[in-house]
Amino acid sequence: MSKITVLGTGGWGIALAISAHNAGHDVFMWSAFQSEIDLLTQKRQNEKLLPGVIIPDEIVFSGDISVAENSDITIIAVPSVAVGTVAQQLKGVKSHGIVVNVAKGFDPKTNCRLSQTISDVLPSDCIVVLSGPSHAEEVARFIPTTLVAASNSLVGAEIVQNALSTEFLRIYTSDDVIGVELGGALKNVVAICAGICDGLGLGDNTKAALITRGLSEMMRLGVCMGANERTFYGLAGVGDLIVTCMSRHSRNNRFGKLVGSGVPVKEALDAVGTVEGYYAADIINKLSKKYGLSLAIMEGCYMILYQNLDVSGVVKDLMLRPRHKE
Ligand SMILES: NC(=O)c1ccc[n+]([C@@H]2O[C@H](COP(=O)([O-])OP(=O)(O)OC[C@H]3O[C@@H](n4cnc5c(N)ncnc54)[C@H](O)[C@@H]3O)[C@@H](O)[C@H]2O)c1
Incomplete structure (x- = not known):
């Protein structure tokens, strides 16, 4: 069992958190917006984005990013425009583990790929890009889905592959970070x-x-x-x-x-x-x-x-x- 923290409580963050919980991990979720934390803590679902999907009680919500301390894996699940800012905030958190980016876009400030932005901020971190045909609406409801975990570190990609794979989520690895991210x-x-x-x-x-x-x-x-x-x-x-x-x-x-x-x-x-x-x-x-x-x-x-x-x-x-x- 690992500690997995998901930064961002939107549709994809919730779907991945539920999936990680289903894989047997301790799961924590962070949002920059206290209103999101309050609503999710109270309702344990996002009625707008994932109606009827109940978030298990064991998943902990927090508005304090230090919740990511001592994680094995920290997943950044915010829109591309916010990835750089969130990486900056994560920089202040000790031992946040492998950093996984799931946003699909470019950094609007630099026009760079998002893993480049993250590695500029967190140069000594192992960074993995997780992408592929995956709608949150289906992953959160355990509909079989496949993804690719790409990294310059095969070990890092395999850790993410092994941590998140279940009978509903099959993850392949790749060393082509650029191709997976640009796809x-x-x-x-x-x-x-x-x-x-x-x-x-x-x-x-x-x-x-x-x-x-x-x-x-x-x-x-x-x-x-x-x-x-x-x-x-x-x-x-x-x-x-x-x-x-x-x-x-x-x-x-x-x-x-x-x-x-x-x-x-x-x-x-x-x-x-x-x-x-x-x-x-x-x-x-x-x-x-x-x-x-x-x-x-x-x-x-x-x-x-x-x-x-x-x-x-x-x-x-x-x-x-x-x-x-x-
Ligand atoms: N929804 C999907 O099915 C899906 C699947 C695969 C990949 N993705 C990608 O994942 C990323 C997130 O998608 P989503 O659907 O979860 O988005 P969303 O809009 O549902 O949620 C985004 C989350 O990011 C947070 N956020 C927004 N701006 C922020 C900021 N400036 N600082 C900190 N947090 C901020 C929001 O509060 C929210 O918790 C996107 O890049 C998307 O392309 C989404």
């Missing part, structure tokens, strides 16, 4: 586009094209950034891309659907909450320029979200762009 961050933009397709009332043909060509763009950018192309054919790449583009649980997809059906971007953001792909679209636009890449789908998404371009016009432009070999 999770880049697919969110393609998921927004899939939602836009739904919002526009387009068909399965369009969505299959989007997923396939979107994967190709993810791979091209990923390889330029140092990822192994093979990783994108695995769970953290195509696996996560499929689940996010096809599922009603995806916030990126829901956000895209609203935008595709004519809701203004700002209003759609307010309605859905954390939409990692919205922020990733801006950073990917900068990265594609930096690497001299032409990523037509990602660019189309950026122009819809940030330059207010007409959605149907972008689809038409994508179809009529100069033809080339697959």
Whole structure:
């Protein structure tokens, strides 16, 4: 039995905490917001995000981050924008164990991958990235799910794999931190586009094209950034891309659907909450320029979200762009 602390009490943090408890560990959860701690302590469920999912009594909630002291594993489960701040707070906590990042995005201050941000703050820590096709709504209800634990330290990845694996959660390891992390961050933009397709009332043909060509763009950018192309054919790449583009649980997809059906971007953001792909679209636009890449789908998404371009016009432009070999 290990001590596992989850920083962040949102949907994914709760799902992972329940899973870790089910694996037999002592589990602690921290939130920066006392209101979240009070509500969870009182109700033992998050009625909005995970209705009907009861959080076991043994899971301890705290508003004091020193609760992570003497953990074997500390999981950072907050949106990308907050990962750097939370890592800074964790720096003051002694013996917090292996640090696992589960956020799927980029650091908006530096445009870096999140494990880079964490290792800048906590340079001597073992850092593991946990990603793959996984909706909190299903993991929290023990629906069989697979993930990938990636780290520069195989030992670290295996510790996380062994600690969190159960009959409901199967975890693979990888040494391709860049590929696993980028798979999770880049697919969110393609998921927004899939939602836009739904919002526009387009068909399965369009969505299959989007997923396939979107994967190709993810791979091209990923390889330029140092990822192994093979990783994108695995769970953290195509696996996560499929689940996010096809599922009603995806916030990126829901956000895209609203935008595709004519809701203004700002209003759609307010309605859905954390939409990692919205922020990733801006950073990917900068990265594609930096690497001299032409990523037509990602660019189309950026122009819809940030330059207010007409959605149907972008689809038409994508179809009529100069033809080339697959
Ligand atoms: N929800 C899922 O199914 C799922 C699955 C895999 C990965 N993820 C990723 O995990 C991350 C978290 O997702 P979520 O669905 O749990 O998000 P959420 O919005 O439900 O919850 C986020 C948590 O982070 C906390 N938080 C927000 N801003 C903060 C700040 N500035 N400082 C400290 N804490 C802050 C919130 O209080 C909340 O407890 C995202 O990057 C997401 O892409 C989510």
